[in-house]
Amino acid sequence: MSSSLRRGALAASALVFSIATLAACGAGNDAQTLEIKPDNAATSVGDIKLQNVVIITQPDPESTGPAAISATVFNGSAKAQTLESIAVDGVDRTVEIKPAKGDGKLTVPAGGSVVIGGENNATASLSDTPEALQDGNAQKVTFTFSETGEVSLRAFVVPAEHYFAKWGPSDVPSPSAESGSASPSASESASASPSAEGDSASPSDTASPNASQSETAGH
Numbered sequence: 249m250s251s252s253l254r255r256g257a258l259a260a261s262a263l264v265f266s267i268a269t270l271a272a273c274g275a276g277n278d279a280q281t282l283e284i285k286p287d288n289a290a291t292s293v294g295d296i297k298l299q300n301v302v303i304i305t306q307p308d309p310e311s312t313g314p315a316a317i318s319a320t321v322f323n324g325s326a327k328a329q330t331l332e333s334i335a336v337d338g339v340d341r342t343v344e345i346k347p348a349k350g351d352g353k354l355t356v357p358a359g360g361s362v363v364i365g366g367e368n369n370a371t372a373s374l375s376d377t378p379e380a381l382q383d384g385n386a387q388k389v390t391f392t393f394s395e396t397g398e399v400s401l402r403a404f405v406v407p408a409e410h411y412f413a414k415w416g417p418s419d420v421p422s423p424s425a426e427s428g429s430a431s432p433s434a435s436e437s438a439s440a441s442p443s444a445e446g447d448s449a450s451p452s453d454t455a456s457p458n459a460s461q462s463e464t465a466g467h
Contacts, residue, residue: 291401295325296393301403303336303387304416305377314417315381317343317372318365323356330355330394334372337388338380346371365415373417381405
């Protein structure tokens with residue numbers, strides 16, 4: 249699907265926005281301001297509640313790089329549960345689940361919660377983006393827990409842009425890596441001028457190259 253069609257599908261999807269209410273805070277640096285956040289998928293089964301579930305693809309619609317699943321998982325029971333697997337409808341890839349620290353299974357503590365996606369959080373990722381994941385889709389995602397079992401809902405597929413940039417795949421090309429190039433240094437374009445006595449400049453009198461290249465990291 250072309251870039252324009254995929255963007256059109258995304259814009260036409262039911263990705264509505266909710267406006268957070270203004271708290272009765274005093275004026276100043278800590279005053280709460282109007283905040284707009286996407287209204288993402290949520291559901292609950294038994295003691296497990298899922299919120300803010302989103303499938304996040306590469307910002308370039310033509311890229312087949314890694315995709316990620318972002319979610320917040322709440323466990324209301326008195327017993328810890330492990331997240332055994334995540335499956336996306338129509339996708340035959342295995343979703344790799346990693347806890348925030350170390351290896352092993354992702355555990356949701358009793359009476360606690362776990363955030364999946366974002367810096368320093370647990371991750372759930374696909375090694376690439378299959379054709380079945382199209383920006384703008386509402387795709388069925390099934391989380392399987394050790395005690396509760398399967399918890400399913402439909403989650404939007406969105407590119408790692410704007411609000412979703414910080415929750416998306418960790419492997420996203422930096423814009424500077426594709427378009428940035430080092431500019432020639434002044435010493436490479438300027439010619440050496442003779443000294444006041446008419447002697448030619450020695451190598452030590454000539455400015456050394458000092459080209460630099462700045463890079464910005466996408467987050």
